[in-house]
Amino acid sequence: MLTIENKLVEEKIKQLRKAIEIVGGKSFLEEVKENGDLANLIISSSFNGEKVIFKIMNNEYQINELMKIKLDYEKNYIKMKKTYLEKICYKIKEYNTYLDSLIRKYRKNGGLEEFRAIKEEIELRYSKDINSFLLSKINIENNEETNDKYYYGDYLNSKKEDFINSIICNIV
Structure with missing residues (x-):
């Protein structure tokens, strides 16, 4: 087990883990559970004279490519969040009467159960819109029957949670 004492290197490894998840590498990250394991993989590949390349969903990525993808993803998330938010809120206000009734109950009672139901x-009705926004960097070949839980790890789940909470704030 490798321990990382340098905080800058440790933070870069965390960013690399997020980047790997963004491109669909959740299953890869399940194999490499600890930051030290990922660092060990990088170091051993370097010392063996190999290029450090991650093969994720039939694509090959180098570390610098993954870091750029993560940065671009963050920029896109900030830039496009409002657009997707407005799109989903419009659909909710115009077409979803059940959700509208849940919102009225929540405004009246302010209960945790109503909030969870909302x-x-x-998450159930607008998962396709949410996934098209949050999973935009993943090359999903067959969009019809994809299990989005396969792609969501810690980082993307936190983004999803943030986005859904933003939707709730806009409609309530």
Whole structure:
């Protein structure tokens, strides 16, 4: 087990883990559970004279490519969040009467159960819109029957949580 004492290197490894998840490498990250394991993989590949290349979903990425992808993803998330937010909020206000009734109950009672019901309904009904926004960097070949839980790790789940909470704030 490798321990990382340099905080800058440790932070770069964390950023690399996020980048790998963004391109669809959740299963790869499940194999390499600890930051030290990922660092060990990088170091051993370097010392063996190999290029450090991650093969994720039939694509090959170098570390610098992954870091650029993560940076671009963050920029796109900030830039496009409002657009997707407005799109989903419009659909909710115009077409989803069940969710509208849940919102009225929540405004009246302010209960945690109503909030959870709203959140579950948004996640269920608007998952395709949410996934098209959050999973934009993943090359999903067959969009019809994809299990989005396969792609969501810690980082993307936190982004999803943030986005759904933003939707709730806009409609309530």
